[in-house]
Amino acid sequence: MKSLKKATNTVLIGDLVDANYKKQSLSEYKNNPFIEALPPIFNEDDVLERFMVTPRITEQDKKSEKNIRYHVLKRVKNFIQPLPIHFEVERRLSTLIRRGYLARNPLDKSFLERIRVLHQLREDENEAHKYIYERLNYIRSTADSLSIIGISGIGKTTAIERLLLMYPQVIKHETYEGQPFSRTQIVWLKIDCPYDGSLSTLCKSFFKAIDDLLGTRYLEKYGYLSRVTSTMLLHMTSLASMYGIGVLVIDEIQHLLHSKNDQEEMLNFIVTLSNTVGIPTVLIGTSKAQKLFKGNFRQARRAASEGSIIWDRMAEDSEEWEFFLETLWELECLITRSEITDEVKKTFYDECQGITSVAVCLFILAQERAMFDDDNVNEIIDSKVLKKTAKEDMQIIQSMMKAIRTNNLKDMMKYEDIMINLDELMINHKRDTKLEGEIRKGFTERQNTLDYKRRDITESLSVEISALGIFDSLNVNDIRTLITKIVENNPINMEFNLLKTDAIQQAIILNQQKKMKKEPRVKKLLLLPLLEIRTKALEKKNHPYEALLKSGYIKNPLYEFYN
Incomplete structure (x- = not known):
């Protein structure tokens, strides 16, 4: 497995692999190279193991000096806990990708006809964009769309990126069933909606994302200023077919509201991505994005044919909140273990309102306050510490938190990112209590397995080595691959710091080797x-x-x- 080059801040980069075709259990998925090259359909155990990130905090870490423990606490920022909604999003994503390929089988005659039509249109692009919809309308599309709406900080982007990285991003095909089949397949592409909401800029972000992946120059070729959006859409359609793009994820879609385009044009553009371009789309946004789907129900329905997932905050009395809090509390790094009393639970929820990013931030800051407070000799987290932390260290969000806490609709309207009106959304996400119980059981079982422990060590070590920032020729995947080998080749009970020392030494060597490969070699000239x-x-x-x-x-x- 190779790793793709490092991308810019706005483009998520995954793995590049050679095609490995797998037998399909569903008849509609058979004899389709794009589907057969994907990983097997994930079950809940797969998602649990691949999705979860539990930073490692050892007993030795807890005994360290305050200045050291202060740095150890920052590991908690990487904490990701699987919850029922993550499994729901994974199932939808898995279906979107595979069903989107049904009408884009590269071995099918209709797919070849699509390529031919696109080639003809590109030859006369000045006029082609006027009738692209009519020319391609007869070609069926199996691409669906999904929208994910939720308040800021709930973990939408983190989750979707984690789920996307479970799939390789680029698959190189050479032969299929003994026949030459040279093709590059892009399984997923994630872009952020530009802050000005410009559809033209969004198209350019698409070209740039492909350029960052493959080293091409499509932005320069198709994205210059004089091009109209419909013409760029033609080239997006062509590239989507050429590279077999499995799903396009557009984050921060609430920015489209800043656009000068009217709502009808924006929705039509999103629908066209699926219907004409043929790419399944996942639209992610805050509560502001609800406005995009108001007014024209027909367009809104088509823009989210797979429905909407409402990513609301966790309820105080829910089993998932209880599970999340218990798991988070295991990452405490104080000299005295603080008990999660009913009072602490109530105060903690009151100050974070079930919003994951706020909860993690509050947990870290409360520990820091307990650690350096001279009056708190035993370093205990109690209700008093939590309230003081929220009031003084998280002062900037207190007005927003108060609006949520009191359910004051008037005040909540001031902060549209946190306003969720469930009545106006198409499909309301419901908690699956049974699934929560299964996740809790599976999580507990995995914590006691050697495989989980190795994954846990690998994850923690990868984060720490990457955070050093001294390996300029290695990317995250290079480091993870190296550390995976080190962990697998050493005893499970080997001291963490020894593994870290070994990892740093090997990373230095690998970094130097890669650097030398990148340096242009001066060939020895043969004398006449x-x-x-x-x-x-x-x-x-x-x-x-x-x-x-x-x-x-x-x-x-x-x-x-x-x-």
Whole structure:
């Protein structure tokens, strides 16, 4: 498995792999190289193991000095806990990708016809964009769309990125069933909606994302200023077919509201991505994005044909909140373990309102306050510490939290990112209590397995080594691959710091090797025969004339001209 080059801040980069075709259990998925090259359909155990990130905090870490523990606490930022909604999103995503390929089988005649039509349209792009919809309308599309709406900080982007990375991003095909089949497949592409909401800029972000992946120059070729959006959409359609793009994820879609385009045009553009371009789309946004789906129900329904997932905050009395809090509390790094009393639970929820990012931030800051408070000798987290932390260290969000806490609709309207009106959304996400129980059981079982422990060590070590920031020629996947081998080749009970030392040493070597490969090699120039003879003569301290004469390059002038 190779790793793709490092991307810019706005583009998520995954793995590049060679195609490995797998037998399909569903008849509709058979004989389709794009589907057969995907990983097997994930079950809940797969998602649980691949999705979860539990930072490692050892007993030795807890015994360290305050200044050291302060840094250890920052590991908690990487904490990701699987919840029922993550499994729901994974199932929808898995279906979107596979069903989107049904009408885009590269072995099917209709797919080849699509390529032919697109080629004709591109030859006359100045006029083609006017009738692209009519020309491609007869070609069926199995692409669906999904929207994920939720308040800021709930974990939408983190979750979707984690789920996307469970799939390779680029698959290289060479042969299929013994026949030549040279093709590059892009399984997923994630872009952020530009802050100004410009559809033209969104198209350019699409071209740039492909350029960052494959080293192409489509942005330069298709994204210059004079192009209209519909013409760029034509080229997006062509690239989507050429590279078999499995799903396009557009994050921060609430930015489209800042656009000068009217709502009808924006929704039509989103629908066209699925219907004409043929790419399944996942639209992610805050509560502001609800406005995009108001007014034109027909367009809104088509823009989210797979429905909407409402990512609301966790309820205080829910089993998932209880599970989340218990797991988070295991990452405490104080000299005294604080108990999660009913009072602490109530205060903690009151200050974070079930919003995951706020909860994690509050947990870290509360520990820091307990650690450095001279009056808190035993470093205990209680209700008093939690309230003081929220009031003083998280002051900037207190007005928003108060609006949520009191359910004051008037105040909540001031902060549209946190406003969720369930009545106006198409499908309301419901908690699956049974699934929560299964996740809790599966999580507990995995914590006791060697495989989980190795994954846990690998994850923690990867984060720490990457955070050093000294390996300029290695990306995250390079480091993870190296550490996976180190963890697998050492005893499970080996001290963490010894593994870390070994990992740093090997990473230094690998970094240097990659750096040398990147440096242009100066090839040794072969000397021309005459220069080579001269060089050798000088090395032996002989006159070059004698050496050239002896080699037959210098003739006797009298004899040569006389003859």
